[in-house]
Amino acid sequence: MTETPALPALWPAPLADGTVHATVTVPGSKSVTNRALVLAALASEPGWVRRPLRSRDSRLMSDALRAMGVGIEETVSSSSAGSLNGAVGGEAWRVIPAALHGPTTVDVGNAGTVMRFLPPVATLADGDIRFDGDPRSYERPLGQVISALRTLGARIDDDGRGALPMTVLGGGALEGGTVEIDASNSSQFVSALLLSAPRFNQGVEVRHVGGNLPSMPHIRMTVEMLRAAGAQVDTPEAGGEKNVWRVTPGALLGRDMVVEPDLSNAQPFLAAALIAGGTVTVPDWPRRTTQPGDALRRIFTEMGGSCELTDAGLVFTGTGKIHGIDVDLSEVGELTPGIAAVAALADSESVLRGVAHLRLHETDRLAALTKEINALGGDVTETADGLHIRPRRMHGGVFHTYDDHRMATAGAVIGLAVKGVQIENVATTAKTLPDFPAMWADMLAGDVGGAGAPGAGAGA
Ligand SMILES: O=C(O)C1=C[C@@H](OP(=O)(O)O)[C@@H](O)[C@H](O)C1
Numbered sequence: 001m002t003e004t005p006a007l008p009a010l011w012p013a014p015l016a017d018g019t020v021h022a023t024v025t026v027p028g029s030k031s032v033t034n035r036a037l038v039l040a041a042l043a044s045e046p047g048w049v050r051r052p053l054r055s056r057d058s059r060l061m062s063d064a065l066r067a068m069g070v071g072i073e074e075t076v077s078s079s080s081a082g083s084l085n086g087a088v089g090g091e092a093w094r095v096i097p098a099a100l101h102g103p104t105t106v107d108v109g110n111a112g113t114v115m116r117f118l119p120p121v122a123t124l125a126d127g128d129i130r131f132d133g134d135p136r137s138y139e140r141p142l143g144q145v146i147s148a149l150r151t152l153g154a155r156i157d158d159d160g161r162g163a164l165p166m167t168v169l170g171g172g173a174l175e176g177g178t179v180e181i182d183a184s185n186s187s188q189f190v191s192a193l194l195l196s197a198p199r200f201n202q203g204v205e206v207r208h209v210g211g212n213l214p215s216m217p218h219i220r221m222t223v224e225m226l227r228a229a230g231a232q233v234d235t236p237e238a239g240g241e242k243n244v245w246r247v248t249p250g251a252l253l254g255r256d257m258v259v260e261p262d263l264s265n266a267q268p269f270l271a272a273a274l275i276a277g278g279t280v281t282v283p284d285w286p287r288r289t290t291q292p293g294d295a296l297r298r299i300f301t302e303m304g305g306s307c308e309l310t311d312a313g314l315v316f317t318g319t320g321k322i323h324g325i326d327v328d329l330s331e332v333g334e335l336t337p338g339i340a341a342v343a344a345l346a347d348s349e350s351v352l353r354g355v356a357h358l359r360l361h362e363t364d365r366l367a368a369l370t371k372e373i374n375a376l377g378g379d380v381t382e383t384a385d386g387l388h389i390r391p392r393r394m395h396g397g398v399f400h401t402y403d404d405h406r407m408a409t410a411g412a413v414i415g416l417a418v419k420g421v422q423i424e425n426v427a428t429t430a431k432t433l434p435d436f437p438a439m440w441a442d443m444l445a446g447d448v449g450g451a452g453a454p455g456a457g458a459g460a
């Protein structure tokens with residue numbers, strides 16, 4: 001892989017000067033890795049997490065679990081158990097559960113999975129677990145998790161704002177029981193309470209009351225991974241009451257979990273084929289998955305691409321001609337920045353709906369996308385629950401990222417078609433992708449297409 005030199009404060013996004021032809025191996029899923037770590041840490045016996053994502057968010061998760069007493073040994077395995085499609089070897093983390101204890105401080109960075117999934121774990125520890133993080137973590141909502149845990153028997157010291165910093169006064173166990181929460185701001189509130197619930201004395205019944213619950217695939221991911229670890233979970237899908245999940249108390253098993261590639265992080269690479277034309281292949285694309293990124297097969301096909309799931313992985317082809325789209329993204333909100341970037345280069349307008357909760361993500365993504373695309377000459381307006389994007393010829397300039405990995409990759413996508421785009425703080429991609437600039441350069445170097453500007457209608 002191309003070596004990344006020290007990253008400049010303003011990273012010149014490379015222009016695609018021909019079609020793209022590349023095979024891009026995408027690192028493991030953030031959402032799967034961080035769930036696998038939590039479940040393995042709460043198990044009654046050691047287990048393995050294979051092909052984990054190694055990034056800032058997964059590092060924060062493993063450091064936090066270690067600080068509470070869990071053993072995590074990082075090894076490179078040569079066995080075939082770490083493969084998805086028969087390939088041999090890969091990185092594997094051995095997770096050795098232990099009695100959880102404080103006192104310690106958990107740095108959540110700006111990782112939603114760490115700030116929401118770990119407070120319930122901390123209630124099981126003996127001692128005080130303080131939670132702190134990046135400035136943005138003080139603004140991201142946590143109040144529903146804090147009040148739910150109190151209802152279930154936890155003692156928590158906070159300043160009453162429903163956000164970090166706060167301290168869980170772990171008592172070594174949690175009673176559990178039934179709790180109502182409004183998870184319309186983040187599906188992670190539900191996932192957080194379910195993941196630790198097999199270890200609560202009474203398990204849990206979580207009842208979502210409130211507006212539309214976003215990111216349902218991520219809740220299904222939680223349920224499937226809990227079941228794979230031996231938990232009994234009742235869900236609305238399995239004939240249960242709508243918006244009610246029940247987890248029975250019981251031991252979690254030490255499993256051998258293989259992490260799928262992060263399909264949401266495949267997005268910028270697939271977008272490159274859509275914009276520049278050509279083909280990008282992503283190996284190990286799962287045939288069945290709960291990851292929301294799988295929806296890209298449908299969404300990017302509607303926007304002008306075509307794809308085939310083969311033994312080599314997902315083979316995605318674009319022509320450089322992009323169509324606008326009217327789409328509800330509430331189930332797959334984390335795909336919005338990448339879709340907005342492509343939509344800004346389309347031949348017709350787009351309406352992205354159902355994602356008001358993105359205002360509470362790494363940054364206010366609706367405001368940030370509007371401001372930054374418009375600063376390059378685009379024409380985006382914020383709606384109550386999304387974006388209205390009218391493609392317009394764009395020009396170069398600085399694309400600010402607000403410490404948001406998906407803003408940085410969205411800017412790089414636009415930069416493929418618009419000359420002179422500079423991404424401020426591209427290093428923020430390390431939240432979930434270890435080496436995005438090198439991967440991007442490698443993808444473009446794989447180009448065997450002819451010269452000429454990419455076919456994007458609104459490009460420079
Ligand atoms: O549970 C998870 O792993 C995630 C759930 C989603 O959160 P929201 O429901 O807050 O959007 C998603 O956007 C985030 O990237 C990861």
Ligand SMILES: C=C(OP(=O)(O)O)C(=O)O
Pocket residue numbers: 110111112113334361362406432
């Ligand atoms: C919303 C996201 O992250 P987090 O896990 O921090 O919520 C994201 O990755 O798009």
